[in-house]
Amino acid sequence: MLAHKSKWIAVILTLFILVPAFGAQQAQKPLTNADVVAMLTQGEQEQAILNKVRTRTSAFDVSKQARAEFDKRCAAIKHPGVTASAWATEIKHIWDTMVSVVICLETNGRGGEGACDSIPRPIN
16 A cells, blocks of 8 residues: 555656646747737737737747738737727737847847837846
């Protein structure tokens, strides 16, 4: 009986070690344009998306072609009770924040025209 309990304790301890490590690896996946579109599709609130865009590691493509694709995918998303102009404003705000993140990263935090103002900087 004691050996059986020891096995279960070992299994539980192993899970306590492996599960957080797996979660940490998942959290390190850079946020992409497709991830942002998925959050919008799922109805996530603008502020929550902006917080993730500003704080998570990212790999955004902000080229003209990517912007056209982003706009096309976002135009296909329908949320009842949200006007077309309100939706367009939300999409523009999110896109502009994604661009700011890219500018901030490419300039090592120096940005330009306030690009890094809303992006948290690591504490050295």
